[in-house]
Amino acid sequence: MKAAQIHGPKNISYDTVPDPAIRDDRDMILKVTATAICGSDLHMYSGGIPQVRPMVMSHEFMGIVEECTAVPGIRGFDAGKGVKGRKRHLLVDILGWLMAVVVTAASVQDRDGARRSVVERTFGWLNHSRRLSKSHERLTRTDETWIYIAMTRLMLNRLV
Structure with a gap:
């Protein structure tokens, strides 16, 4: 899949990243339909928050649930x-x-x-x-x- 990745201060590129996978019984995969840049993204972009590896930008999003695990417990x-x-x-x-x-x-x-x-x-x-x-x-x-x-x-x- 494609995603905007920040590689360092003022260095953003549109890269191919691995597809998400469900690893935990509380995970879900969303097809993102809208997203917004958060304040913490701006801090990373300006160099105010150091990072050790490239990161996918924006954790403020909404979308359609594509896949999710069943909620465990008594059913x-x-x-x-x-x-x-x-x-x-x-x-x-x-x-x-x-x-x-x-x-x-x-x-x-x-x-x-x-x-x-x-x-x-x-x-x-x-x-x-x-x-x-x-x-x-x-x-x-x-x-x-x-x-x-x-x-x-x-x-x-x-x-x-």
Whole structure:
């Protein structure tokens, strides 16, 4: 692939560099669609930050995910709902405030609750938290912690 490489102060060239490869279970490969020069790039260009080898410029970019590793951890599939991944099971009071949360594989079956509409409303509130739109966490207890954080924020906003 081609990339802008800085070889030293005020020395930039458009070079062929090795294609990226996934080396870790948290890596992904992006097809870069837009990029910008960062302040640290300017410091390298001016010689303010010494470098020992040529470096690809710009780490401020966005793009399309071309390849990524699967998020490890507990996963499953619920054929009835067509859900794969994880499920979030909530215990809430009659106002919808969170009392307990358990994140399990999607293959764990739901149990019908008496106040299903209250739980659905709570899930709706949680969907306002961008971090909870999809499960990217390795551990289920990390998912549970983010749900507690989102509900704490919601409750504090309601108090003021």
